[in-house]
Amino acid sequence: MSTTSAPTPGWLDWYDGPARPAFALPAGAVDAHCHVFGPQREFPFAPERKYTPCDASKGQLFALHDHLGIGRRVVVQATCHGADNSAMVDAVRAAGDTARGIATVRPDVTTEELRRLDEAGVRGVRFNFLKRLVDTAPEDELTAVARKIAPLGWHIVLYFEAADLPELAGFFATLPVPVVVDHMGRPDVTRPVDGPEFARFLRFAERDDVWVKVSCPERLSVSGPPALHGERHAYTDVVPFARRVVAEFPDRVLWGTDWPHPNLKDHMPDDGLLVDHIPHVATTAEQQRKLLVDNPMRLYWPGEGAV
Numbered sequence: 297m298s299t300t301s302a303p304t305p306g307w308l309d310w311y312d313g314p315a316r317p318a319f320a321l322p323a324g325a326v327d328a329h330c331h332v333f334g335p336q337r338e339f340p341f342a343p344e345r346k347y348t349p350c351d352a353s354k355g356q357l358f359a360l361h362d363h364l365g366i367g368r369r370v371v372v373q374a375t376c377h378g379a380d381n382s383a384m385v386d387a388v389r390a391a392g393d394t395a396r397g398i399a400t401v402r403p404d405v406t407t408e409e410l411r412r413l414d415e416a417g418v419r420g421v422r423f424n425f426l427k428r429l430v431d432t433a434p435e436d437e438l439t440a441v442a443r444k445i446a447p448l449g450w451h452i453v454l455y456f457e458a459a460d461l462p463e464l465a466g467f468f469a470t471l472p473v474p475v476v477v478d479h480m481g482r483p484d485v486t487r488p489v490d491g492p493e494f495a496r497f498l499r500f501a502e503r504d505d506v507w508v509k510v511s512c513p514e515r516l517s518v519s520g521p522p523a524l525h526g527e528r529h530a531y532t533d534v535v536p537f538a539r540r541v542v543a544e545f546p547d548r549v550l551w552g553t554d555w556p557h558p559n560l561k562d563h564m565p566d567d568g569l570l571v572d573h574i575p576h577v578a579t580t581a582e583q584q585r586k587l588l589v590d591n592p593m594r595l596y597w598p599g600e601g602a603v
């Protein structure tokens with residue numbers, strides 16, 4: 297039996313017993329950003345990881361989705377599993393055609409391995425630029441990965457901080473495949489929504505092969521209030537940013553829970569109340585249908601149409 301590691305000190309476990317959302321998700325809603333952690337006895341964490349989480353299994357993820365009314369999901373490889381995609385692939389396979397995956401691969405990944413991942417339901421790779429999560433992200437290695445995945449029709453999920461966009465934008469422009477930006481490029485929500493930093497991000501997102509995840513208000517918020525204890529108007533400081541993105545790019549926005557919410561330090565949100573955040577940022581039925589159903593279906597289940 298393998299040994300297991302205790303979670304990083306201060307680790308917040310995912311919220312058990314989420315509220316039943318007041319907002320009824322449209323039929324066929326997709327969670328386009330969620331993770332599984334382990335369970336580490338079955339899927340050990342990577343030696344090079346920057347944090348050790350609690351377990352968050354595929355069964356627990358699917359139970360949450362059933363509770364919230366989510367029919368499909370995109371499971372994104374978390375850095376605690378490094379480039380060992382087994383836990384993510386296991387979850388995606390178990391969910392059948394209701395799941396897609398985003399992998400982490402090294403530049404020496406073989407064509408056979410990429411084909412195997414594609415057959416399992418993987419549709420992209422994630423490039424992570426957060427120094428607290430990965431040691432380095434050398435551009436020549438990422439370019440090699442991008443070239444290898446292009447023939448499969450995959451895309452690249454980008455995770456970066458707003459302050460790093462000026463330095464990274466030139467490199468992003470060279471990528472030969474569509475890109476999907478995590479958590480709106482992590483804006484500093486204490487700055488004005490119509491200020492130069494967010495304008496820079498909006499200009500970047502104007503390219504018609506850039507998709508934006510309107511996700512993680514709980515991670516971006518500074519003044520809250522948190523989605524806890526029945527609060528159905530949470531994270532009001534993030535709302536203007538998310539609304540702006542949805543209004544400007546209604547056909548290229550995606551939403552995700554980010555369950556099990558790795559590395560939150562302040563509080564762990566109630567996922568039912570996070571669903572109730574959606575109508576504050578996508579304010580019309582049409583915006584909601586595009587964000588939750590039409591857009592993720594086009595990107596991850598092309599040709600299948602909305603359900």
Ligand SMILES: O=C(O)/C=C(\CC(=O)C(=O)O)C(=O)O
Nearest residue numbers: 373374375376429554558559
């Ligand atoms: O879940 C997220 O999207 C955000 C993360 C963790 C992460 O991305 C990872 O470990 O791969 C974070 O900000 O710590």
